[in-house]
Amino acid sequence: MTEKELLSKLKTIITPYVQNQEGLIKLTEDTDFIKDLEINSANLVDVILDVEDEFDIEIDNDAMEKMLTVKASIEVIADKLAAK
Amino acid sequence: MIGNDIVDLRFAREQSNWRRSGWLQKLFSDAEQHQILSSQNPHLQLWTFWSMKEAAYKVHQRRFSLLPKYNPMDFQCAIEGEVYVNNYAYKIISEITEQYVYSIARVVSDMQYSSEVCEIGTQVRDQLKEMIVNTLGIKTLISFSKDKNGIPVVYLDKKRTNIAISLTHHGRYSAFAVGL
Numbered sequence: 299m300t301e302k303e304l305l306s307k308l309k310t311i312i313t314p315y316v317q318n319q320e321g322l323i324k325l326t327e328d329t330d331f332i333k334d335l336e337i338n339s340a341n342l343v344d345v346i347l348d349v350e351d352e353f354d355i356e357i358d359n360d361a362m363e364k365m366l367t368v369k370a371s372i373e374v375i376a377d378k379l380a381a382k
Numbered sequence: 383m384i385g386n387d388i389v390d391l392r393f394a395r396e397q398s399n400w401r402r403s404g405w406l407q408k409l410f411s412d413a414e415q416h417q418i419l420s421s422q423n424p425h426l427q428l429w430t431f432w433s434m435k436e437a438a439y440k441v442h443q444r445r446f447s448l449l450p451k452y453n454p455m456d457f458q459c460a461i462e463g464e465v466y467v468n469n470y471a472y473k474i475i476s477e478i479t480e481q482y483v484y485s486i487a488r489v490v491s492d493m494q495y496s497s498e499v500c501e502i503g504t505q506v507r508d509q510l511k512e513m514i515v516n517t518l519g520i521k522t523l524i525s526f527s528k529d530k531n532g533i534p535v536v537y538l539d540k541k542r543t544n545i546a547i548s549l550t551h552h553g554r555y556s557a558f559a560v561g562l
Contacts, residue, residue: 340389340398342452343408343409344402346408347405350404359453362408366451366452
């Protein structure tokens with residue numbers, strides 16, 4: 299899977315939890331889920347569970363703690379996919 | 383050092399389906415899950431624990447200038463109003479109403495503070511300025527910013543201070559706390 303495909307899938311996953319739609323329009327690698335998209339911190343766990351389901355991977359605590367930005371999330375997903 | 387966190391209980395009910403498979407397990411230890419599920423009001427117990435963890439996260443992050451992390455499992459709640467992270471303990475006071483749970487975390491329980499819960503639409507920054515003026519007797523220009531880790535910083539006459547503040551927002555409510 300290319301990084302572009304990963305990004306597009308991730309965007310679909312986070313969309314229902316985004317409270318600042320403008321941030322979604324301007325989405326880049328540096329986008330911060332909480333700061334830029336105003337995703338509620340209690341909904342980040344839903345993003346993580348959706349990522350697990352979509353990519354059929356397991357996100358452990360060490361990986362989860364990094365998943366606050368688009369870039370970090372793509373790295374985590376790519377790593378887990380490579381280890382499959 | 384202070385951290386605070388508010389949960390709008392109605393908004394939480396709409397926003398989160400905590401009965402979803404894997405949801406509790408990612409955020410709460412076995413002991414916490416047991417306490418939540420055996421509670422008379424699991425919804426309330428869960429969001430109380432969550433606000434305790436979030437408040438403790440904020441004070442811990444400020445105390446050690448930590449980078450942002452999503453690590454709720456590192457913060458363990460004790461029912462008596464404490465949260466443990468690594469070898470540190472934080473004292474928690476939680477205010478529970480029918481509408482919200484509001485938790486304040488401090489390093490020591492005798493640290494003085496002021497706090498306020500506001501409804502949506504309130505100019506929170508103005509209220510916070512007023513509180514700083516009234517509680518600390520300050521008459522200079524007050525402004526706010528965030529440091530590189532996203533921790534709020536108070537400036538007086540454009541000079542950075544160590545005044546500890548914490549802001550929180552969820553659903554219909556905002557709140558803030560100032561360490562005195």
